[in-house]
Amino acid sequence: MEKVSIFVDVQNIYYTTKQQFNSNFDYNKFWKLVTHQREVVAAFAYTTDRGDAKQIQFQNILRGIGFGVKLKPFISRADGSAKGDWDVGITIDIMEYAIKSDVIVLASGDGDFDVLINR
Helix, strand or coil: CEEEEEEEEHHHHHHHHHHHHCCCCCHHHHHHHHHCCEEEEEEEEEEEECCCHHHHHHHHHHHHHCCEEEEEECEECCCCCEECCCHHHHHHHHHHHHCCCCEEEEECCCHHHHHHHCC
């Protein structure tokens, strides 16, 4: 059975699906798709910590699906969007789990990961 590690840039996925598709990302469907007939080595969702009840509920949903949730302080941009600056943290985790995994799944629209992906 293939071993998979999953890494989700939550803020990036949220804004990409909202802006491009006017929709929400279906984490349950995504989980089923990427874990089908695979052994999960690691699964992390990287997001910001605002501390509000709605955000905490969402984080608990992610945990219930199977993700470990990694948090950074909430940074508000002038345009109203949020930034977590998780690029380095995600990259370090991917490098750590790459040797333990047959498949790496990175969900992000951030072009900064291009160098990592092409490595």
